[in-house]
Amino acid sequence: NAGVMQNPRHLVRRRGQEARLRCSPVKGHSHVYWYRQLPEEGLKFMVYLQKENIIDESGMPKERFSAEFPKEGPSILRIQQVVRGDSAAYFCASSPPRIGNAEAFFGQGTRLTVV
């Protein structure tokens, strides 16, 4: 009965490199959400995806960030040419459809450090 699995738990990247964060949702969940947590700022919504479809990416920075949730395999949050300001904890959550009346299950997060 696995919950949301995120890997890696910790990721260190040099400035200019690419970071790929993976999220495997709860089995049977078709919706995935990505959030970014910065110190003293709480969790900021980034993107909401269904399989093969981006529903809402209003929280995603316009450049360097992208997300996908393919038909098979985990959801990927990709950050190209990382900068120090990208250092944060990135959390993935999954839910069945209609999150309004359903709980979202969160993973343990990936802590990205850009050096």
Add this chain to the structure above:
Amino acid sequence: AQSVTQLDSQVPVFEEAPVELRCNYSSSVSVYLFWYVQYPNQGLQLLLKYLSGSTLVKGINGFEAEFNKSQTSFHLRKPSVHISDTAEYFCAVSEDDKIIFGKGTRLHILP
């Protein structure tokens, strides 16, 4: 757009004392409200949720929250805290199938 305000960034409280963590949200026709807890270096865990019905909602670990529509509040309470309650607590509201979080309140339990 919905917003959530947690007025207190940190709340110190003595062990076995009661605690209230405050949360206010922007008004909406219908609203679903949540409290999540984040223990150090962990992900978020749902404490409780309000969808409809009784305004007093009971959650895990002895926590409860009261939905007050007129004051647009959803304050979290526990009558007697334990050292293991040390964590960050997030109030959240759902909007358009995504959850909007407050900035969080760190609960410090003093011995």
